Amino acid sequence: MSNKEVEVVFQPEGKRAKVPGGTNLLECADEAGVDIKSDCGGKQVCGKCKVIIEEGADSLSSPTSKEREELGEDLDEGYRLACAAEVGGNVLATVPDESRRGKQVILTEGLEVDFEIDPPLKKYRVEPETPSLADDTPDFERMRNFLNSEYGTQVEDIEHSTLKKLPRVLRDNMGRYEETFTASVLDNNLIRLEKGQKEDYYGVAVDIGTTTVVAYLTDMRTGEVISISSTMNPQVKYGEDVMRRVTMSFQEENGMEKLNKVIVEGLNDLLGEVCEDAGITRDDIMEVTVVGNTGMHNLFVGIHAEFVSKSPYVQAVGRSLDLTPKESKIDIYEGGNVHVLPTIAGWMGADTVGCLITTTPYEQKETQLMIDVGTNGELVLGNEDRLIGASTAAGPALEGAHVKHGMRAAPGAIQYVRIDPSTYEPKLDIIENEPARGLCGSGIIDIVAEMVRTGILQQNGRFNKDLETDRVRKSKAGKGNEYVAVWAEDSGIDKDIVISLEDVREVQLAKGAIRAGSNILMDEFGVETVDEIALAGAFGNYIDPTSALIIGLFPEIDRDKVNMVGNAAGIGSRLALIDEEKRKEAEWLVDEVKYYRLAAHEGFDMSFAKAQWFPHTKKDELYPNYDEILALREEESEL
Amino acid sequence: MSNKEVEVVFQPEGKRAKVPGGTNLLECADEAGVDIKSDCGGKQVCGKCKVIIEEGADSLSSPTSKEREELGEDLDEGYRLACAAEVGGNVLATVPDESRRGKQVILTEGLEVDFEIDPPLKKYRVEPETPSLADDTPDFERMRNFLNSEYGTQVEDIEHSTLKKLPRVLRDNMGRYEETFTASVLDNNLIRLEKGQKEDYYGVAVDIGTTTVVAYLTDMRTGEVISISSTMNPQVKYGEDVMRRVTMSFQEENGMEKLNKVIVEGLNDLLGEVCEDAGITRDDIMEVTVVGNTGMHNLFVGIHAEFVSKSPYVQAVGRSLDLTPKESKIDIYEGGNVHVLPTIAGWMGADTVGCLITTTPYEQKETQLMIDVGTNGELVLGNEDRLIGASTAAGPALEGAHVKHGMRAAPGAIQYVRIDPSTYEPKLDIIENEPARGLCGSGIIDIVAEMVRTGILQQNGRFNKDLETDRVRKSKAGKGNEYVAVWAEDSGIDKDIVISLEDVREVQLAKGAIRAGSNILMDEFGVETVDEIALAGAFGNYIDPTSALIIGLFPEIDRDKVNMVGNAAGIGSRLALIDEEKRKEAEWLVDEVKYYRLAAHEGFDMSFAKAQWFPHTKKDELYPNYDEILALREEESEL
Ligand code: FES
Ligand code: FES
Known part of the structure; x- marks a missing residue:
């Protein structure tokens, strides 16, 4: 076999590689940027790297004995193992779907999401015969037949604007077909036909x-x-x-x-x-x-x-x-x-579906509690056996709404708070280090947790009035007491930035709703603990899990079993865009998630009331390791 | 059973009848205007009149022994024979498709077309449960489920404008579902939802x-x-x-x-x-x-x-x-x-498909030659075994174009011509009896046929110059001779209305093309004669088959085997509108009709030349009974 340079083209993408003779097709594919499975690492034993030789079969090295064994009758059908076949001349090969490597992409800090790059919308290179008097199949049917015979792709319809231009797009000035086109197919519908090879979309x-x-x-x-x-x-x-x-x-x-x-x-x-x-x-x-x-x-x-x-x-x-x-x-x-994307029930919407196809509790044995805190708090609990869900009217306070000095996560927002348990002085982290203008969601959870940890707040959410600090004082505006996080002279708003009893109350209502909802779902599911928590929502990436545990936002759990999945809904949208399987999962979830109406649940009011305490009225029962959590925080704070 | 008046409702239309107790359901259906099959005339033996009782089963007369025999297990499923079950109270019954009477409608003088009233687009009466906290299935899915469980109708999609209004259309001012709606479904797509019962569409x-x-x-x-x-x-x-x-x-x-x-x-x-x-x-x-x-x-x-x-x-x-x-x-x-509607090949279009689903050669053993004369002449020959077709560039002359005094079938058009063989004087029938302005398609064929019959024209299309009449003369404008059909003083155009040698030539070309096309198709099909001819096209209803035979427009055939099917393309459009099966037949025809390109056919030019004679150069071979045809016309003319 000579060492002259040859060209290998992989279908359906039409990706090309120029390689010296003697290169095997797996290497060629790598060169061309085509991903072919090779579980055995090219040792001709896994049989995963099958390709179909369309042209140039004669110029390939003869099939090896391992290859014969692996392929059997497929060999006669034009199949070769990419890792075995070495090129000696130009080759045109089709990579069947089964041989394509699924990609695993890490999309967010807290989560690895497995998905395949297998969009419902696909592009194909088509090179149909030009029509003649002897073969006058219409243009659309000709494309359809080509896509079916070359790629096994079923096409039934053609999008209207594509049809209108079709005869013109296909032909050169002499009225004959151009050589190569790119067809875009979505759901059996030919939605675009472009002249030439248009790989990108x-x-x-x-x-x-x-x-x-x-x-x-x-x-x-x-x-x-x-x-x-x-x-x-x-x-x-x-x-x-x-x-x-x-x-x-x-x-x-x-x-x-x-x-x-x-x-x-x-x-x-x-x-x-x-x-x-x-x-x-x-x-x-x-x-x-x-x-x-x-x-x-x-x-x-x-x-x-x-x-x-x-x-x-x-x-x-x-x-x-x-x-x-x-x-x-x-x-x-x-x-x-x-x-x-589809919606599961009333207000358990396409955003929750997006979260679920990202956190995929249905693919694991471990029980996952997915909490999506946004405008509402959506909860889904389950594993590969079943899924149940509920909505709580919980979100806004945790996002900074309904809290007097709450604000969005923007410059000037306090996003991190630690309080010195002896002096009650706070250490703050403010977005972009500007003078503080308020607290964003993670800052609110942090500050309330720290007020609980340092005894400024009692378990029931009331202020401890016997503390030696002017940071805790009678509220100037509302009822009850308040904690001053930032004095007016240091703030960006010329006012003291405070957390009042009313603000604490809002946090209690919000976290109580989520906690009570989780409890009821856990009861219904028949579990006392969950194996992991996936925390989604715009502020999911920023919230401190220890703070969340201290206030009792979710059930007691190992800190490293809490995954911050960030904007999981948005990730779900991305997954649905590029992975057909994810769309099917989304559709399947609509019927699969059993939706509970918390308001209709007998025990909800009582559960809700109990869950408003920090971390819960049944602290000893539900948070047996609460002191260790506090100790952990103390260690962190000392660092 | 009392004689009190009761109400019977038939689904899915929701048609109602008020009848005295004791009336059987077949009579009720008749009263309500619902067509139910009753092949045995209500004798409980054909088993065709099955209905499904949805409500009020208890108030019906007990099943008869004949009924038990006829229905067997179906009885337990809620089926009854409509002709047996007598009402004693209000009843809601569904008439399944199988029990509905297909209609046979005569659409045109020359043709009886069998079809079912089974439009792809159907209306259904839907009466879904109003949603509640306990049953919060979304609106669309609720409709879909109802249509599926009540009628077995699969609905997958909802048209966009229908979806947008759906929640509002369904509900009264209190936010509860109204009682009855009408759903329109086309191809698994819910395309309309109307309040109340809207039977008509x-x-x-x-x-x-x-x-x-x-x-x-x-x-x-x-x-x-x-x-x-x-x-x-x-x-x-x-x-x-x-x-x-x-x-x-x-x-x-x-x-x-x-x-x-x-x-x-x-x-x-x-x-x-x-x-x-x-x-x-x-x-x-x-x-x-x-x-x-x-x-x-x-x-x-x-x-x-x-x-x-x-x-x-x-x-x-x-x-x-x-x-x-x-x-x-x-x-x-x-x-x-x-x-x-679909198209078969290049210029064998949706109009020809429309003709074929009207004349349905594929449903009969007899060989049919369908000739659609319009802008082109389309020919399809075949029977239940196979179909072959061809196009000829033939139409215009036969419709009056390219003929000097040709015109559309409008007032003043000569549509009927008989010529006295001894005096050569014509008898004319003119549309709306106005002074003649020209000849329409049927008039042209008539006049040429009569000129042939009376010897004004020779078999080869030339004028016989030795006749004792001033109606045949040297052409004033063009070359050769001409026949004067109407003298200027009698015409509506102040000019002599004539048929010139050139006009005859046009007719020869047109009829020659059709005749040659038929011959080639018959050769390909392997037949020497056809069993029937269906003559379609705008002027198909008016053409005189004897005249057409005299000029040799189509193969020799019994006059009563020539069906004038009129505007069969338009009838096909109507059939496709109301009978789903016809759409399927149309789609099937696209692949089924083998299309011949006459121009590419070796023998076409020769065949075309020979077919231009009246009726054909091979008259004795192809028209063995030609003299009888002429005799028949003579008899007609004498009447
Ligand atoms: S990579 Fe394993 S057989 Fe080719
Ligand atoms: S009409 Fe024949 S069984 Fe009813």
């Missing part, structure tokens, strides 16, 4: 939060996020909280139109930003996936939302939606798709 | 001819056409013939946009007319079906049409299309559907 995963909207521009070939942009949800101007907006949507004239218009415009602006950043055009974006709570979902899709906001909180649709760019008014490639 | 079958566009407003419950409107194809202003328009579509700037716009506007005008006539609104129209030749198809859909007009005449798509009202710009109910 893009999608955008979107997370519509009540407060923040994030867009992740994704390279669909690699799953890589190549640009992120976020913005405040422009609906905020109509109301900070989701219920106000939903109410406006049906009470105010053209309320829905206004709310829908601003979020659509906001999204289109974000898409424009990520495109500009990445140097692509809107027309390059083929698909968008969307998660959001039920309110955001309805206002984005334009669904009449009156009745999902009133008992019995029934949503219009559970299953996922596929909208055209026209229907959704999202400005991407006109034949593209906007996929909205 | 409408569709429009459209036939886009090169010259004329026809719209048939149809009651989808009965298949009945309740209003017809037609108009000249507004594209005519851009060119009478289809090729000119197709060429304009890609050669002229915005050519496609202009042509598409006028036909869409024209169609929307027609829809407006039929709606007004029937006293309904556009919003009541749920579906539109469209047939037309490949040119009309492409210009309507907006498909780039350059390459279907050039060799190898490959169309963009064969399969049928389902377009949204937005995509097609057709102004009907926004969630409705525009179904465009």
Whole structure:
């Protein structure tokens, strides 16, 4: 075999490598950037690296005996083991799906998520015969037949704008087919046909939060996020909280139109930003996936939302939606798709589904409690056997709302607090080291935990009035006492920044709701402890698990069994964009998660009352190692 | 059993009857206007009249012994024979599809077409439980489940505008579900939900001819056409013939946009007319079906049409299309559907498919030759075993184009001609008895046939110059001779109306093409004669079969084996609108009809030349009974 350079092309991507003769196809694939499974490391024994030789079979090295054994009859069908076959001339090979390596990508600090790069939307290189009088199969049917015979891909429909241009796109000026095209197929639908080889294509995963909207521009070939942009949800101007907006949507004239218009415009602006950043055009974006709570979902899709906001909180649709760019008014490639993830029940929305396909409790033996703290607190408890869930009206306080000096995680927000147990003086960490303007979610949990640990707060949430410090004082504005975190002269707002009894009360209500919800789910599930906790939500990455344990936000658990999964809903949107299996899981979850209505649960009120204490009225029973947790914190604080 | 009046409701339509106790369900159904099969005439022996009792089973008479025998286990499933069960109280019964009577409707003079009223688009009465905290299934899934459990109907998707309004449409002012709704389902898609019981719904079958566009407003419950409107194809202003328009579509700037716009506007005008006539609104129209030749198809859909007009005449798509009202710009109910029938090959278009699902050669043992004379002449030959087809560039002359005094079938057109063989004086029938302005298609065939019969024309098409009449003379304008059909003083155009040698030549070319095409198809099929001829096309209903035989337009055949099927393409559009099976047949035909390219056929030129004679150069061989045909005409003429 000569050493001359040869070219190897891998289908369906059409990726190419130029290599010296004698290189094996597995190395060629690596060179071309095509991922082929090779579990045995190229030793010709695992049989995973099968490829189909389309052209140039004769120029390959003869099949080895191991190869014959591994492939059997497949050998006659044109299969070779990539790790065995060495090239001696140009080769065109197809890499079947089964031989492709799934990728494992670490998406967030707290979590490794397994997924395959297997987007529902796929591109294929097509090289059909030009029609003739003897073979006058219509253009669409010709593409369909090629995709079916070459890739086993079923195509049934063709998107309307694609059809209209099809005859022209296919042909050169002489009326004959060009040689190579790229077909984009989504759900058996030919949604695009481009001249030549257009390997790259893009999608955008979107997370519509009540407060923040994030867009992740994704390279669909690699799953890589190549640009992120976020913005405040422009609906905020109509109301900070989701219920106000939903109410406006049906009470105010053209309320829905206004709310829908601003979020659509906001999204289109974000898409424009990520495109500009990445140097692509809107027309390059083929698909968008969307998660959001039920309110955001309805206002984005334009669904009449009156009745999902009133008992019995029934949503219009559970299953996922596929909208055209026209229907959704999202400005991407006109034949593209906007996929909205499904919702589980009333207010357990597409955001929770996004979290679950990220934390995947259904794939493990260990029991996971997933807590998504956002506008509400959503809880899902379960493992591979079953999943149960509940919503709590818990979120806002923990995100800084309803707390007098609460604020978003922005410059000037206190995000970390430690209190000296002898002097009651606080040590603070403020975002961007600006003069403090308030406390963000993690700061609130920190400060309350530290007030509990240092005895400023009693177990029942009352202030201890007998402390030797002017930081604890009678509240100037409201009732009861308050703790001064920052004196006016050091603050950025020329006022003392305080945590009042009322603020503590808000935290108690919020954490009590989540804790009581967890308890009821654990009762229903028949467990007394959980094996792991996944903490999701915009502030999930910042919250200190020890502080959360001190206030009793969740059941007692080893600190390293608490995973901060960050914006898991957004990650779920990304996963759904690039992994078809994840969409199926999402759809499956709708029926799979049994949803409990806490309000309807007999024991809820009592459980709720008990869970408002720090960490709980049944502290000794539920937090047997509470003192160790406090000790751990003390050690940390001393560092 | 008392004789008190009771109410019986039949599902899924929700049709009602108030009847005295003791009435059997078959009579109730008749009263309610529900068609139930009763092959044995209600004698409890055919078992065809099965219904499912949903409510009120106890109030029915006990099952008879014949009934037990007929129904067996079905009895336990709630089935009864409608002809046996007598009502004693209110009853709710479902009539399964199998028990519904198919309708046979005579659509045209020449043809009985069997079809079922089984539109792909169906309406269902739905009466779902109102949601509660205990049962919070989403609105869409609730409808889906109801349709599935009550009717076995699979619903997977919901049309976007229907989804947006869904929660509001379902509920009263108290937020509870209303009692009854009507769901419209098309292809597993819930496309409409209306409050209350809305039995009636409408569709429009459209036939886009090169010259004329026809719209048939149809009651989808009965298949009945309740209003017809037609108009000249507004594209005519851009060119009478289809090729000119197709060429304009890609050669002229915005050519496609202009042509598409006028036909869409024209169609929307027609829809407006039929709606007004029937006293309904556009919003009541749920579906539109469209047939037309490949040119009309492409210009309507907006498909780039350059390459279907050039060799190898490959169309963009064969399969049928389902377009949204937005995509097609057709102004009907926004969630409705525009179904465009499939095309078989290049220029054997949706119009031919429409003809074939009307004449259904594939359902019979007898060999049928279907001739659709329009802009082209389309030929399909076959029976239940196989079908072969071909196109001939034949139509225009037979429709009056390219003939000097040819005109459309309009007032003043000569549509019937008999010539006295001794005096050569013609007897004419003129549309609306106005002074003659020209000859329409049937008049042209008549006059040529009579000129042949009376010896004015020789078998080869030349004039016989030795006749004692001033009606045959040297042509004033063109070459050769001509026959004067109407003297100037009697005409409505102050000119002699003549048939010249050139006109005869045009007829020879057209009929020669069709005749040669038939011959080649018959050769390919392996038959020397055909069992029947179906003559379709705008003028199919008017042409005189004896005249057609005299000139040799088609093979020799018994006169009563020639069926005039009129505008079979338009009938096909109507059938596809109301019978799902017909759509499947249409789709199946695309692959089933083997298409021959006559131009590519070796023997075509010779065959074409021979077929131009009257009736054929091989007259004795192909028309052994020609003299009898002439004799038959003589008898007719004497009447
Ligand atoms: S990599 Fe194991 S057989 Fe090829
Ligand atoms: S009509 Fe024949 S069994 Fe009822």
